[in-house]
Amino acid sequence: MGATYHHGSLRETLLDAGVELVAEAGIDALSLRELARRAGVSSAAPYRHFPDKDALLRGVAARGYQRFDQALGKVSKQCAETSALEAVQQLGVAYVRFAARNPNLFRLIFSPIGQASGHDPELDKACRQSAEHLPRALMRLHEEGIATSISVQELTELAWALVHGVAMLYLDGLVGDGKPLSAEKAAERVTQHLVALFRAD
Known part of the structure; x- marks a missing residue:
């Protein structure tokens, strides 16, 4: 006999299974039929x-962004009392760490x-929230009198390009040895080079 779910709980079960399947086998492996099988419900x-x-x-992407937001949010809280430069550096490392440990979800x-x-309010919200951590830390640079000749938007674009670039190079096997620690x-x-540039501005 198939499993029974309340209307909302089946959706949550399917999304949980979807995140697991993407993590295990990649985006192409995700299918409604396979999730139905894993949840023990009919294919319909x-x-x-x-x-x-x-x-x-x-x-599933919304769930991925929520996890990404949690990872960055944890570091933001830990760095609340540190210097802005330290916060920026630690967020950059956390960004790449998430990609290295969750490659399929990151992709x-x-x-x-x-x-x-x-298309999906939940996805839009999760994406927006995860994108707030780095600009917030960079805004603190200005508050501390650092890199004030560069706008927060430009600082964000520069920092994001660097850390996202490292993440993608690692996932594509172009840097590191395939181990998450090497990506970090x-x-x-x-x-370190980035914050040195900011400090010298």
């Missing part, structure tokens, strides 16, 4: 919550479907 049941695979991917949230706005060390080196 997921369609009550997700009309197509894109809707499912957006739901999903930064894929076209993970970046598509206006690469991020530490890059962010």
Whole structure:
């Protein structure tokens, strides 16, 4: 006999299973049929919550962004009493650490479907929240009189380009030795140079 769920709980179960499946086997492995099998429900049941695979991917991407937000938020809180430069560096390392430890989920949230706005309010909110940590730390630089000749937007673009670049180079096997720790060390080196530039401005 198949499992029984309340209306809302099946959606949550499917999303949990979706995150696990993407983590295990990648984005291409995700399917409504496979999630139905894992949840122990009929193959038609997921369609009550997700009309197509894109809707499912957006739901899983929202979960991915929530985890990303939690990872960055934890570091933001830990660095609340540190200098702004330390906060920027630690956030950069945390950014790359998340990518290294969650490669398939990271690729999903930064894929076209993970970046598509206006289709899923939950995804839009999760994406927006995860993107607030780095600019907030960079704004603190100005408050501490650092890099004031550069706008916060420009600082954000520069810092984001560097840490996202390191993350993608690692995921594509172009830096590091395939181990998450090597990605973190690469991020530490890059962010050390970044904060040195900010300090010298």
